[in-house]
Each structure stands twice: as C-alpha cells, then as structure tokens.
Amino acid sequence: MTHESKPTIAILGGTGKEGPGLAMRWALAGYPIIIGSRQAEKAEATAAELRAKLNVEHIRGMENGAAARAATFCVLTVVHTAHQAALETLKDALQGKILIDATARVDFREPRPPSPPSAARMAQDLLGKGVRVVAAFQNVPAHALKKNLGQPMDTDVLVCADDLPAAEEVIRLAQAAGMRAYYAGNLDNAVVVEGLTSLLISLNQYYGVKTASIAITGLDR
C-alpha cells in the first residue's frame, strides 16, 4: 500500500517532544503526515527536519486549524496548560474528525496524579458529538518513540473512548507505529492513564532511566 491510499494524520501541537516521534513512526508506516503548530512557519520547520531525517516527502507543516481540516485523524500533543485553549480554537476545524487526545496531565516540577474528569472527557464535552474523542499515547515516552525507528516498541498504549469503532481505528494506528494497544474503557478511565505519567516520572527517577512505561499482561485466555 502506498501512502497515497492511507488516511492523513495531523499532529496538532506537533513541534513539541511527543509529536515528532509519533509523526516519524507513522510516516515510516506510509501515512501522510501534517505537523500542526500555532505558527505555520514553525510547523514547516519541524516538518522539513523530519523529511530530511527520514528522507521522505510525505510530511508537511501547517497552522493547527488548516492541519486539522486536511486530516482524517488529528492527534493533540499539547501540554495540559494549553489543552483547553487549543480545543476552543480548533473546535470548528475538528468537526467530523477522530481526535486522539494524548495530553499528559502532569506538572513536571511537582508531579501529582490528576482528579477526574479526564482531559479527554473534558475535550469530548467541549467539542460536542461531531468529534469522536479517543484518549491514547499519553504515557508513551518521547525518548522511546524516537529510538529504533521502524522497530516494535516495548510499550503498550491504553486506548479509552466512548466510541468503540473509533477506539479500534486508533488501536490499528498504534500498531502501525510499532506499539501494542488495548481498549481500556470509556473516556472517564483516561484519567488513570493521564495519572500514570506521575508514576512513570517516579519510576524514571528511582531507577535512573528515561523510558519507564507499562505493558498489559494476563490477556491470554
């Protein structure tokens, strides 16, 4: 399958730590990628970097709204403090899309688990029924995404959504990027996944690593 026949993925807020890693993995799997940013120039600069790094053409940069409108899947990778403002700005552009909310909710200076509702539930409430919100990728270490590109990753993605078919599409996207992925219940459950970041920071500190993550066990019947 060539990338012309695959759906386009926009990475909104895609110039940060998490976005480029996801972008590269999907680009290598043949998906056309749009890096989104509040500033089109910044998006295009990151896109040019990734094109050069992978020696491919199918990564573009655009302003977030234009990126969202041009894509089938939109992945939001902004920091939690920018989350609500980004959703309000992008509400119209996101109608009809599947929004994959990867917002980690943690203050890195003082990591503490968040309270309900989940960021993803808040996103769904704010965006309305015209957008299918799926929470995923919050706890995939940025370091691990960029290491061993094209190889499977030793991390599992917990996918939470109210809309099961949308969750299943995101599970396939995660697999295309080299991750195992599992359906883990509705958007309320996403608050636990958002809270894992706080635990993973503690694990990284105590064990002196940067790539602590989790895997699901016990699914063999």
Added chain:
Amino acid sequence: MTHESKPTIAILGGTGKEGPGLAMRWALAGYPIIIGSRQAEKAEATAAELRAKLNVEHIRGMENGAAARAATFCVLTVVHTAHQAALETLKDALQGKILIDATARVDFREPRPPSPPSAARMAQDLLGKGVRVVAAFQNVPAHALKKNLGQPMDTDVLVCADDLPAAEEVIRLAQAAGMRAYYAGNLDNAVVVEGLTSLLISLNQYYGVKTASIAITGLDR
C-alpha cells in the same frame, strides 16, 4: 531459612478474595501467616482451609486487632467501603507496624476511577506517624494469585510510600510471593494504582479474561 526466622505477616480482612491468595504465596515462601477477620472463628476457618490446602502448619486465624498486634507486616485487604472503619478500629493495634494497604477503590457495579487523595494517603493521615503505610497489591488479580502457586506471576506490583525503606521491605515481600515490584513514588501516586482496577475491569470485559494486569517496561539502562 526456616519460617521461624521470618517476620510474621497478618492479612487483615483476609477472608475475602485477595487475602487468601497472598497468604498462600507468603506461606509457601516460609513466612508465618495470620489471617485476620472481624470474627476470630471466620479467620480460623479460612486459616484451616489454607493449612489443609498447602499441608503446612504456619497459618493461623485471629480477630483483626489481635492479628495486627502479633505481626510485623500488616496487609489490609478490605473493600473500599470498609476501609475507613477498619482503620479507625485498628489504629492502636497498628502502631509501630508497616501497614501494606491493598485497598482497591472501585464500585464493581459501576467502575469509575477515584479522585485524590488515595486510600493509602487517607490511611496514613488517619493512623499518624507511628504507622508506616505502603500502598501495594491493589491491582494484582485474585485469580492470578491462586493460580500456579509457587511459580512466578506475570504481574508487576507498584509500591507507593512516603517512607522509602518501608517500600523496599514491601518490594522484597512481593518478590518472595513471585511478583516483580517497583517503587512508584509517594502515597499520593497510589490513587493512580487504585484507579487501575477500573481499567483492568474494562480490559477483562473487552478481552474476555479475568487476569488483566500491568507490567513495567523500559527500566533497562
């Protein structure tokens, strides 16, 4: 090392689903075990069952308070609705002990992630500084504990505590029972582990299993 030289472990509320599995694994590892219950007779009945099942002598049954006083490590395995009352009743008996709080916080009829503070933080606040509270074992499936006794389990225990030496003692206890265990930060972080139960229920339902659990990855330097 014989079990006479190992510290005694009391399982408070140990006649439920989770307690007997932990009791059997530690008994097999040579630890003297006391099953605790609000009724001494009920505790002794469960202890007799486990003694017969394992063909060992070093499992006794006692009323919860007496069990706590006679032990070095106390493991609380009550349901969340009984958690506060149990702590209030046992506050005096627990002074000087390490309390391992395994309380899962979920309404099984309507699973939803909990809000902070964690049950373990609440326990520490209620019990005071005379008790070292360690949160652990909340998300170890009761089914998995009872299967393949004496064999390693494919599940990881996330251990949260404010007191690091106490956490390290509990990590060793988990290892003695065949589980990998990792220090995952302070008692506030335990709310995430308590919330995992809600996700594991969703995973069990969707994948048609009873033993979904998690493992930590990415700790190799």
